Amino acid sequence: MPDVSWLAAAIGLLYLTAAVCIYRILMTYRTAQGALAWVLALIGLPYIAVPLFLLFGRNRFGGYLNARRTGDAALTELLNHYEQQSASISQRDHEHFDDELRVLCKLGRQPFTKGNQCDLLKDGEATFDALFDAMESARRYILLEFYIVRSDKIGQRIKSILKRKLAQGVEVWFLYDDIGSVWLPRKYLRELAAAGANIASFGDGNFRRMRLQVNFRNHRKLLVCDGEVGFVGGINLGDEYLGTAMDEEPWRDSHCRITGPAVTGLQLAWLEDWNWASGEFPTLNWTPSMPARGDQEVLILPTGPADTYETCTLFFLNCINNARDRLWIASPYFVPDFQIMNALQLAALRGVDVRIIIPEKSDSWLIGLAAYSYLVQACRAGIGIYQYQPGFMHQKMVLVDNRYAALGTANLDNRSMRLNFEITAICTAGDFVEGIEHMLEQDLASCRLMSERDYRERSIPFRLACRTIRLAAPLL
Numbered sequence: 001m002p003d004v005s006w007l008a009a010a011i012g013l014l015y016l017t018a019a020v021c022i023y024r025i026l027m028t029y030r031t032a033q034g035a036l037a038w039v040l041a042l043i044g045l046p047y048i049a050v051p052l053f054l055l056f057g058r059n060r061f062g063g064y065l066n067a068r069r070t071g072d073a074a075l076t077e078l079l080n081h082y083e084q085q086s087a088s089i090s091q092r093d094h095e096h097f098d099d100e101l102r103v104l105c106k107l108g109r110q111p112f113t114k115g116n117q118c119d120l121l122k123d124g125e126a127t128f129d130a131l132f133d134a135m136e137s138a139r140r141y142i143l144l145e146f147y148i149v150r151s152d153k154i155g156q157r158i159k160s161i162l163k164r165k166l167a168q169g170v171e172v173w174f175l176y177d178d179i180g181s182v183w184l185p186r187k188y189l190r191e192l193a194a195a196g197a198n199i200a201s202f203g204d205g206n207f208r209r210m211r212l213q214v215n216f217r218n219h220r221k222l223l224v225c226d227g228e229v230g231f232v233g234g235i236n237l238g239d240e241y242l243g244t245a246m247d248e249e250p251w252r253d254s255h256c257r258i259t260g261p262a263v264t265g266l267q268l269a270w271l272e273d274w275n276w277a278s279g280e281f282p283t284l285n286w287t288p289s290m291p292a293r294g295d296q297e298v299l300i301l302p303t304g305p306a307d308t309y310e311t312c313t314l315f316f317l318n319c320i321n322n323a324r325d326r327l328w329i330a331s332p333y334f335v336p337d338f339q340i341m342n343a344l345q346l347a348a349l350r351g352v353d354v355r356i357i358i359p360e361k362s363d364s365w366l367i368g369l370a371a372y373s374y375l376v377q378a379c380r381a382g383i384g385i386y387q388y389q390p391g392f393m394h395q396k397m398v399l400v401d402n403r404y405a406a407l408g409t410a411n412l413d414n415r416s417m418r419l420n421f422e423i424t425a426i427c428t429a430g431d432f433v434e435g436i437e438h439m440l441e442q443d444l445a446s447c448r449l450m451s452e453r454d455y456r457e458r459s460i461p462f463r464l465a466c467r468t469i470r471l472a473a474p475l476l
Helices: 002-028 032-044 046-056 073-083 095-108 124-137 153-167 186-195 262-278 311-322 338-349 365-372 375-381 414-419 430-444 460-475
Strands: 113-121 141-146 171-176 198-201 222-225 229-233 255-259 296-303 326-330 353-359 384-388 397-400 404-408 420-427 447-449
Touching (some): 002 032, 002 046, 095 311, 113 262, 113 420, 113 430, 124 153, 124 222, 124 229, 141 262, 153 171, 171 262, 198 262, 222 262, 229 404, 229 420, 255 262, 262 420, 296 311, 311 338, 311 397, 311 414, 311 420, 338 375, 353 430, 404 430, 414 420
Parallel strands (some): 141 171, 326 353
Antiparallel strands (some): 141 222, 222 229, 296 420, 326 397, 384 447, 397 404, 404 420
């Protein structure tokens, strides 16, 4: 009898937990489809759905100390000062264009700043050379934040530079993501810490901090040196970006080097993440430098699940809905939700040249399969889906007409829209936009235009797998 009572108590607790989960879903859901799926699973299979929901079902990163919206005094003061700088976006002839950009400023609570210089870094070799040079030239401090850090040739080179700079009196703050860098040896971190580096992981390896929120990732990839030069883009710290991994297949990716006031935006995003991970507030340089040849307008847009709005989703919708002639997007993971897909269809139907570049070879074959399920919708509306052929394309870019371009870490998938902390640099300068255009034209020349037949003429099991994986894409 005692065993029976314990079993009854356990079952009762399970269903009570399921009821609490359902209440939370009903009060906080963002998509009706996802909410309905979770509710049905929690009612029908609570012993499976309850632990899965606790691990993967939450859509807000409740523990994140979002200083911009919860009032941390020091960070809020910095942000307010940055917002009120006179180097905000200039007046333009086209009021509609101004509104379009002001929306982005409101989403990120950062201004477009003038007097910047953005240099495109086309591949891993160019990016790592620039990163190494910037770190070698640092005089006061180096801030790093990367989703993936490996202990391979690139990782060892990074460690060697950082240890040398620490010996010279340069301070180093090193932030990485627990999940993305799960294979990073503890020895690597211990050596840096012993040399004097300040190290933290986004979850801090602390169960209390993570609070069963393992489905959230810090997907940002940025470097700031002395508050004067910054880098952002799709490249992590690993040899694969030089084409020395994944069966020696070349990896196509891009990054961006920024000098000027916009570096302050990168530094603010880093500081917010560091403050969450470590509880520390390091003293940094908040006087933006003005490069001699810098005249570009740039906005840094951090996005994440702690935001008041679905900032990343609204960024993409803003770009898609305001495109007039051309919308080119490069994304290695193409699993858009219904509102993004509908917006893309509407853009194509109103005559916008919509092109989506995705890789033929992917580091996630599941996500690659899910992309096929969109072909019929895309092709019928006139959306061009292009598969990049010579390796794995990992870059994340958006080109809107000839007016502005964006480069960063956000993909066209649910994880970037709702679960990952991402960061994007948006630039209106003509030479930067032309550089992105030229880069994407070269990539398109190495692509194959897909058609409905790529999906319709495949076997029923293949099509069923594509549709099924598409449903599970938010967890991948």
